[in-house]
Amino acid sequence: MPWGGALLASILQNTLNALQWGSFYSLIALGYCLVYGVLLLINFAHGDVYMVGAYIAFFVATFLLASGGLPGWVVLAVTVPITMVLTAAVGVTLERVAYRPLRRKGAHRLYVVVTALMCGIILENGNLALLGAASRAFPELVTTTVFSLGDVKLTNLKVAVIVVAIGSFLILETIVSRTKIGMAMRALSYDRFALPLMGIPPDTVIVFTFVLGSSFAALAGLLFAMSYPVLDPYMGAMVGWKAFIAAVVGGIGEIRGAFAGGFLLGFVEIMVAAFLPSTFRDLIAFTILLFILWMKPTGLFGVARFQKI
Amino acid sequence: MKNYTKPILAAGLWAMIAWLFLSGRADGYWLVALILWGGGATFAFYGGERAREYGFWVVLGTLSVGAWWLFFQDRRMDSDWILCIHLLLGAMGLVRLFGRAAPAWNAPFLLAVLLFCLVWLSYQESINVYFQSVLMFTGINIIMATSLNLVNGYMGEFNCGHAGPMAVGAYVSSLMTVALFGKSQVFGDPSLSPALALFGFPFCLLVGMAAAAFIGFLISIPSFKTRGDYLAIITIAVSYIIKSTIENMNVIGGARGFMGMGQVTQAMDKAPQVFGLKTSWDLPWMMIWVFLGTVFSVWLLRRFVTSTYGKGIIAICQDEIAAEIMSVNTNRMKIAAFMLSSGLAGLAGGLLAHAIGYVNPSTFNILKSTEALLMVYLGGMGSLSGSVIAAVLFTVLVDALRFIIPILNSALHWAHLIPSSYEVSQVWKWVLIPLLLVVIMRWRPEGLMGNRELTDYFPGLRDYFRFK
Amino acid sequence: MALLDVKDVTQQFGGLRAVSSFSVALEERELVGLIGPNGAGKTTIFNLVSGFYQPTMGTIRFKDQPTAGLKPNHVTTLGVSRTFQNIRLWNDMTVLDNIRVAHHSQLSYGFFGCSFRSARYRDQEKDITANAMKTLEALDLDQYADEFPKNLPYGTRRKVEIARALSIHPRLLMLDEPAAGLNTADLTGLIDLIGWIHKEFPITIWMIEHQMQVVMSLCQRIQVIDFGATIAEGTPTEIQNNPAVIKAYLGDDTI
Ligand SMILES: Nc1ncnc2c1ncn2[C@@H]1O[C@H](COP(=O)(O)OP(=O)(O)OP(=O)(O)O)[C@@H](O)[C@H]1O
Numbered sequence A: 001m002p003w004g005g006a007l008l009a010s011i012l013q014n015t016l017n018a019l020q021w022g023s024f025y026s027l028i029a030l031g032y033c034l035v036y037g038v039l040l041l042i043n044f045a046h047g048d049v050y051m052v053g054a055y056i057a058f059f060v061a062t063f064l065l066a067s068g069g070l071p072g073w074v075v076l077a078v079t080v081p082i083t084m085v086l087t088a089a090v091g092v093t094l095e096r097v098a099y100r101p102l103r104r105k106g107a108h109r110l111y112v113v114v115t116a117l118m119c120g121i122i123l124e125n126g127n128l129a130l131l132g133a134a135s136r137a138f139p140e141l142v143t144t145t146v147f148s149l150g151d152v153k154l155t156n157l158k159v160a161v162i163v164v165a166i167g168s169f170l171i172l173e174t175i176v177s178r179t180k181i182g183m184a185m186r187a188l189s190y191d192r193f194a195l196p197l198m199g200i201p202p203d204t205v206i207v208f209t210f211v212l213g214s215s216f217a218a219l220a221g222l223l224f225a226m227s228y229p230v231l232d233p234y235m236g237a238m239v240g241w242k243a244f245i246a247a248v249v250g251g252i253g254e255i256r257g258a259f260a261g262g263f264l265l266g267f268v269e270i271m272v273a274a275f276l277p278s279t280f281r282d283l284i285a286f287t288i289l290l291f292i293l294w295m296k297p298t299g300l301f302g303v304a305r306f307q308k309i
Numbered sequence B: 001m002k003n004y005t006k007p008i009l010a011a012g013l014w015a016m017i018a019w020l021f022l023s024g025r026a027d028g029y030w031l032v033a034l035i036l037w038g039g040g041a042t043f044a045f046y047g048g049e050r051a052r053e054y055g056f057w058v059v060l061g062t063l064s065v066g067a068w069w070l071f072f073q074d075r076r077m078d079s080d081w082i083l084c085i086h087l088l089l090g091a092m093g094l095v096r097l098f099g100r101a102a103p104a105w106n107a108p109f110l111l112a113v114l115l116f117c118l119v120w121l122s123y124q125e126s127i128n129v130y131f132q133s134v135l136m137f138t139g140i141n142i143i144m145a146t147s148l149n150l151v152n153g154y155m156g157e158f159n160c161g162h163a164g165p166m167a168v169g170a171y172v173s174s175l176m177t178v179a180l181f182g183k184s185q186v187f188g189d190p191s192l193s194p195a196l197a198l199f200g201f202p203f204c205l206l207v208g209m210a211a212a213a214f215i216g217f218l219i220s221i222p223s224f225k226t227r228g229d230y231l232a233i234i235t236i237a238v239s240y241i242i243k244s245t246i247e248n249m250n251v252i253g254g255a256r257g258f259m260g261m262g263q264v265t266q267a268m269d270k271a272p273q274v275f276g277l278k279t280s281w282d283l284p285w286m287m288i289w290v291f292l293g294t295v296f297s298v299w300l301l302r303r304f305v306t307s308t309y310g311k312g313i314i315a316i317c318q319d320e321i322a323a324e325i326m327s328v329n330t331n332r333m334k335i336a337a338f339m340l341s342s343g344l345a346g347l348a349g350g351l352l353a354h355a356i357g358y359v360n361p362s363t364f365n366i367l368k369s370t371e372a373l374l375m376v377y378l379g380g381m382g383s384l385s386g387s388v389i390a391a392v393l394f395t396v397l398v399d400a401l402r403f404i405i406p407i408l409n410s411a412l413h414w415a416h417l418i419p420s421s422y423e424v425s426q427v428w429k430w431v432l433i434p435l436l437l438v439v440i441m442r443w444r445p446e447g448l449m450g451n452r453e454l455t456d457y458f459p460g461l462r463d464y465f466r467f468k
Numbered sequence C: 001m002a003l004l005d006v007k008d009v010t011q012q013f014g015g016l017r018a019v020s021s022f023s024v025a026l027e028e029r030e031l032v033g034l035i036g037p038n039g040a041g042k043t044t045i046f047n048l049v050s051g052f053y054q055p056t057m058g059t060i061r062f063k064d065q066p067t068a069g070l071k072p073n074h075v076t077t078l079g080v081s082r083t084f085q086n087i088r089l090w091n092d093m094t095v096l097d098n099i100r101v102a103h104h105s106q107l108s109y110g111f112f113g114c115s116f117r118s119a120r121y122r123d124q125e126k127d128i129t130a131n132a133m134k135t136l137e138a139l140d141l142d143q144y145a146d147e148f149p150k151n152l153p154y155g156t157r158r159k160v161e162i163a164r165a166l167s168i169h170p171r172l173l174m175l176d177e178p179a180a181g182l183n184t185a186d187l188t189g190l191i192d193l194i195g196w197i198h199k200e201f202p203i204t205i206w207m208i209e210h211q212m213q214v215v216m217s218l219c220q221r222i223q224v225i226d227f228g229a230t231i232a233e234g235t236p237t238e239i240q241n242n243p244a245v246i247k248a249y250l251g252d253d254t255i
């Protein structure tokens, strides 16, 4: 094959990988973005909620596999909603137990942020302390099929991940812009005190936001566990920080921004890793992000709200 | 609360005196001194305004005169701890009695006595190497927390990459000291006589600080236009970039880290050779440096934020638009705040590197920045004494749990509260600490001190350290 | 020579032209009003003069010196000072500190001066503290020196903000709706205060105000703008009877 063809194939292959990798970031970044949009809270525990999602998926799936001779796809179909519900419960618990009391007491925004940071650490290390350091292998629920288009390899899983990420984005976008509760979410981010006028209590909206964010993180955790079937308690820490960075680069609080930012980060990371020594990955990825923020100080999609003087 | 402090203090005092007496640790002069001390204190607690004054006279007079006299006489001490406690209390007494005459010297005098006591106890090995290292980490954490408080508390930005400038300070100063005074694979033989290490070290620290301050300068440029969470990202990104850059620099050890600072700190003992002397000073040098560095940082920050110039930063925090229009050059103040904060972080990094003896890029990962954040918000945004207290609490807590957890483990097993197959491991430390912090924040949602200082809560303390 | 000379200034925010070809000339010791309906661009004009925005077109000269490109703190040192429509005091700083910090751009001791408590540091701190106290006393606010503005009643906060602006001895004092939110008792006090300041200090006052009572009783001259452009100018009585003003600004109501 001519050299140009190989290069093209490699670019295509890496683009696919980047789409998959970016899908995880996007799904997590969406959660950051939802909570931020409503509460102006950087929910630093979100990366760890994603980790918890992956673990819950693991336990549900292994339990279902062990308890009956169900075929893999049925197990998967049952695991998805259960995982999403349970993880959402974890997210809502955090909000109820840790964040809401502080908000009620009128604490400075950053104290809530730091509390979130600590909740993340508790989740990570609590998991490590309770379940031990041994990393777990996620069972294979659907057999991987590989489609080959020339030199480019495509698996059914990869396609599924990308489709789910895009689907989630569309669903969220619809919820936020079309439904009543979505409008309430947007209203809340502008004016906390006007919302009760719409007849929806703010706490309901906030809980709903956490449910949405956490269940999409659970989806990301499940898909990640299926794609890279090794789980460890710190898997959410780094990914969480990076997804947050992606959300900000997209323009924090903007759903489109979080989605695009996640894919952007995925692209940069995969492309750097593909064509340069992998130790340069973070260096170059962060330099690019820094450059973007320099050019657009409010992120790709963010708009500066002007303040009346 | 107030009604209980006095009886508790008095009871504690007498219990201690009784214990010292019964265990045979105090006799002769000490016994008399202790009883006078206890009596004077009790008198002072319960007497009126006048009695309080006289009580302090009795307590502190006996202690200071007696302890200092004994120390210079023949150093016949029953215990180094008793000596040092007396020296400290005696010094406080002197300040209390004569401090009004020259208030500016109270704090330096007290700190000098404290330093002396710490050095003396380490020299006598009354505090072991482990405890010494805990003390050093406390000091380093104090520098880290107070310096971050300048940006995160006083200026109200959210810097979550404080480890970045720390790493720069650590590496630059380490590379310098090792190149100058140590033998290493990278630099070969020392280029200066190791006997000069003691005198060269602060200079190298300063260079490290300058390099870290330069990073602060770079971060401050985007802060002109970018603020809030976007700026937070920039700080994280910068700290990642620094860490990654170091990891990719294989000449200085890359991800494996860099070492050789141990020989430099040991070489400090050889300082007398510079003057042609044969003796060697066997002192805990790093502890002295950390102490001086801590005092220097707090002193510098305190002077900065109490001046009208520094209050420009507080104005930026409270209303940036008003600050900008009403005469604060916000860009210049942001540069100043970031450079000072990062420079001191570099100092903390340099001290840390030399206290441990080696550096590793992963020491300065996001967890380090997180620790700094925790201490700042635990202490209270915009409270230096809050950061100091939080840093001490945090460091002590981390090390105390090391001992508490095994005890907890056996207790739980003994009570059959957990299955016998399960061991409560040290991992629980990092569950318990954040949990405790979450609880503290629920109890005090603005940190321990809020934005006030310790002296605002206890005005009496002003007598002892008049920092202005 | 006018103290402040604004010529054909235009300010564009994206598609919105907040100020268009606005001109004004203020003489020494004048007391001039600037009125107009909500969103007319009044505050934007103040922001332009403060140096907070750079005009899209036109020139601003203060004491015959162009202010283009100067940062707000530099403009302040030239002698322009102002208050804000929504009080912008530093709420967690004492009243005295609020006024001291307003002297920030006059400080020259810098970082090392404050680290070493140099002689210059001590002199300057003493001077600005004395000056701040003097201003507070002149405005009868000295009993609040150690209070936090957030704990003061609204009217007093307004007064503190005026004290802060006045303390740096400006040549031009710009007041952005000083009467907003005041009750009737405070209002008469405010009118007296502004009149007194104008009499006592060698100062030009430029005032945005919606309360007609304040404008009519204080201003020697009034300029009316709508959609960023001047629609009328004259003495209070002339303005009161100007049909264009009545139409644009007051609707069909009479004053
Ligand atoms: N920084 C900005 N970016 C975009 N638009 C702005 C900005 N500042 C002001 N505007 C717009 O310019 C117009 C004029 O605003 P300005 O604040 O000057 O009005 P005003 O005359 O002071 O009104 P009010 O009486 O309500 O204070 C308004 O439509 C406002 O929305």
Ligand SMILES: [Mg+2]
Residues within 6 Å of the ligand: C042, C043, C044, C085
């Ligand atoms: Mg206005």
